[in-house]
Amino acid sequence: xAGNDIERLINYLSKLPGLGPRSARRAALHMLKRREAxxxxxxxxxxxxxxxxxxxxxxxxxxxxxxxxxxANPERxxxxxCVVEEVADLWALERTxxxxxxxxxxxxxxxxxxxxxxxxxxIAGLITRAGAPEVTEIxxxxxxxxxxxxxxxxxxxxxxxxxxxxxxxxHGVPVGGELDYLDDGTLSAALKARRPL
Amino acid sequence: xxxxxxxxxxxxxxHGETSSxxxxxxxxxxxxxxxxxxxxxxxxxxxxxxxxxxxxxxRARLEEHLGNYVCELVHAAAAGLLDDALRLAALSSACxxxxxxxxxxxxxxxxxxxxxxxxxxxxxxxxxxxxYARFELTxxxxxxxxxxxxxxxxxxxxxxxxxxxPRSGRAVSAEAGxxxxxxxxPLPAFLLRPEPAEPPPAEELRAALNLTGWFLSGHVxxxxxxxxxxxxxxERLALRG
Numbered sequence: 106x107a108g109n110d111i112e113r114l115i116n117y118l119s120k121l122p123g124l125g126p127r128s129a130r131r132a133a134l135h136m137l138k139r140r141e142a143x144x145x146x147x148x149x150x151x152x153x154x155x156x157x158x159x160x161x162x163x164x165x166x167x168x169x170x171x172x173x174x175x176x177a178n179p180e181r182x183x184x185x186x187c188v189v190e191e192v193a194d195l196w197a198l199e200r201t202x203x204x205x206x207x208x209x210x211x212x213x214x215x216x217x218x219x220x221x222x223x224x225x226x227x228i229a230g231l232i233t234r235a236g237a238p239e240v241t242e243i244x245x246x247x248x249x250x251x252x253x254x255x256x257x258x259x260x261x262x263x264x265x266x267x268x269x270x271x272x273x274x275x276h277g278v279p280v281g282g283e284l285d286y287l288d289d290g291t292l293s294a295a296l297k298a299r300r301p302l
Numbered sequence: 303x304x305x306x307x308x309x310x311x312x313x314x315x316x317h318g319e320t321s322s323x324x325x326x327x328x329x330x331x332x333x334x335x336x337x338x339x340x341x342x343x344x345x346x347x348x349x350x351x352x353x354x355x356x357x358x359x360x361r362a363r364l365e366e367h368l369g370n371y372v373c374e375l376v377h378a379a380a381a382g383l384l385d386d387a388l389r390l391a392a393l394s395s396a397c398x399x400x401x402x403x404x405x406x407x408x409x410x411x412x413x414x415x416x417x418x419x420x421x422x423x424x425x426x427x428x429x430x431x432x433x434y435a436r437f438e439l440t441x442x443x444x445x446x447x448x449x450x451x452x453x454x455x456x457x458x459x460x461x462x463x464x465x466x467x468p469r470s471g472r473a474v475s476a477e478a479g480x481x482x483x484x485x486x487x488p489l490p491a492f493l494l495r496p497e498p499a500e501p502p503p504a505e506e507l508r509a510a511l512n513l514t515g516w517f518l519s520g521h522v523x524x525x526x527x528x529x530x531x532x533x534x535x536x537e538r539l540a541l542r543g
Contacts, residue, residue: 122319217398217531218313251352251380251394258387259534262541276384290348290381297385 165210336371398529438514
């Protein structure tokens, strides 16, 4: 039906998250129809990204510069470090525009099932950063799952002895959440974490 | 094929982009895996956390197929423990040990019942650490490697039992074990009590978990390392002192 090159393109596109073979075919066709307007600029962007984007040696964020734009930004509050699992979590927090500190990306969570142990995570780098005199607070922003919180407790243990306060994100009722529709786990966590008004 | 059963989530592994491969310990069907479509979704992820109790329906065309699970949450045990590092580690450890130790699709109703009461103890009980050690003893017994702590293997005495033979798994009295005490495993006194009472001292608890760990590793896991979650639980216990 299609030539080898098209098949190869569809094959690679179908490996992307959110794209199956059918949607990969549509995407390939869309690009081929808009070669100059879309395909060539996309190719250039991909080449440039592959060549220039690298993990920041300080925090693990992905950027063209090392240190990354967040680590290099003097406007950022250097006394706060927010520890997240992956770059996607950093992006999620950045979208809120409510955090102006720095980040540290662990690169995963402790998981016996997936064979991820402490040595596979960037914990040593965090301990070194936490020892810097300007750092006063470490915010653990891991997911509210067994693996996420197991990792958070593990990191807390490793940070003991450092002169920093360790905090974590609250668990509870989301904005716009109706109690009737919340699962039992979230509700009981919210009840446990209640605070005076 | 279709059945309904009550179960405890042992693990949920990502499968593809949206599904999860969920392992349950069910009452009637033992350790049983199944695919949960949409298991990675926002709503489902909280349900498939290790230790949660669910009501499960499993469907497949043939019995030997992996099949699909549809589960409903009965009790979210994990959510209440997220803030308690030690209890969370204990629950993870119990789930990992059960997942690694039990064969698939073989009913162990006794282990299921014991696991349920252990999970309740971990959530609310005062002597939950003792329950944990006793649970591992039950697990060993159900798998055919039970320890005989009723009488001394050498003299038949029923008092002053303070060792366990690492080979036979039988208790040894203080007097009979004097000669081999360096080779014998210490038997903590609280394991000789009929029922959990008050939390045992940290040293006794460590000895009990070393004892069960020795036989789990040697017999159930055939010399392989115990699950990392159990190691982390022991590390955390040691930190508590």
